[in-house]
Amino acid sequence: MSNNKIKLTNITKKFVTSEMETHALRGVDLEINEGDYVSISGPSGCGKSTLLSILGLLDTASDGEYMLAGHDVSNLSVNQRASMRNEHIGFVFQSFNLIDELSVFDNIALPLRYREKALSQEEVKQKVDACLAKVEMTHRAGHKPNQLSGGQQQRVAIARALVNDPAILLVDEPTGNLDSKNGDAVMMMLAELNRQGTTICMVTHDPRYADMAKRKLHLLDGVMADEFKMELAV
Numbered sequence: 001m002s003n004n005k006i007k008l009t010n011i012t013k014k015f016v017t018s019e020m021e022t023h024a025l026r027g028v029d030l031e032i033n034e035g036d037y038v039s040i041s042g043p044s045g046c047g048k049s050t051l052l053s054i055l056g057l058l059d060t061a062s063d064g065e066y067m068l069a070g071h072d073v074s075n076l077s078v079n080q081r082a083s084m085r086n087e088h089i090g091f092v093f094q095s096f097n098l099i100d101e102l103s104v105f106d107n108i109a110l111p112l113r114y115r116e117k118a119l120s121q122e123e124v125k126q127k128v129d130a131c132l133a134k135v136e137m138t139h140r141a142g143h144k145p146n147q148l149s150g151g152q153q154q155r156v157a158i159a160r161a162l163v164n165d166p167a168i169l170l171v172d173e174p175t176g177n178l179d180s181k182n183g184d185a186v187m188m189m190l191a192e193l194n195r196q197g198t199t200i201c202m203v204t205h206d207p208r209y210a211d212m213a214k215r216k217l218h219l220l221d222g223v224m225a226d227e228f229k230m231e232l233a234v
């Protein structure tokens with residue numbers, strides 16, 4: 001299995017604090033093939049962001065197995081996870097997470113600085129410029145994030161996620177902070193990236209946008225909805 005297939009088996013996530021335990025994910029099985037476009041919907045608090053963070057190797061599951069591109073990534077060290085993430089995954093956060101002190105150009109260039117093999121200035125510039133063009137933000141390369149509109153910030157966040165040419169793009173509520181015109185533009189961009197071969201897994205509240213995915217999944221209380229129905233029937 002050398003391609004960028006994702007396979008989760010019986011993934012659970014339990015958050016433990018001194019006062020309580022929260023079971024955010026309760027046995028999720030999920031397969032995402034290369035080139036797929038999956039949407040994940042469900043009520044607030046059902047575990048969507050938790051699932052995406054685990055998929056993006058930003059967090060680890062409490063139990064279960066995660067296979068990514070033929071590797072078991074369930075129990076990697078922090079550094080190994082970062083390196084797998086850098087190689088395979090782009091992540092777009094709901095709240096953009098841009099760094100206000102850096103220009104648009106430097107925000108997009110940031111993931112390139114963490115590559116194992118350093119790139120030359122010229123290579124960095126080429127990659128960043130290509131991503132700026134893709135999201136039509138070339139004219140704002142020198143701006144700071146707080147000098148941009150919400151839609152523009154989201155486009156920069158997408159460019160940053162794309163700069164390492166990830167095979168898999170994980171997107172949390174890409175339109176959550178946008179009006180419908182900017183939201184539609186972001187969705188068109190995602191559809192085009194998928195057409196070009198990028199695997200996409202997107203969390204969204206918006207049924208209209210969920211419909212644009214090839215596969216629509218529903219999470220309910222930490223369980224995939226189909227399995228949830230089966231559980232209730234038992």
Ligand SMILES: Nc1ncnc2c1ncn2[C@@H]1O[C@H](COP(=O)(O)OP(=O)(O)OP(=O)(O)O)[C@@H](O)[C@H]1O
Binds near residue numbers: 044050
């Ligand atoms: N760090 C944490 N510590 C404790 N509980 C947490 C933590 N992160 C998430 N949770 C809990 O896990 C559950 C799932 O949270 P998650 O953020 O995945 O929901 P979500 O489906 O993304 O919701 P929303 O649509 O509101 O973004 C919630 O009940 C939340 O309170």
Ligand SMILES: [Mg+2]
Binds near residue numbers: 048049050
């Ligand atoms: Mg969330």
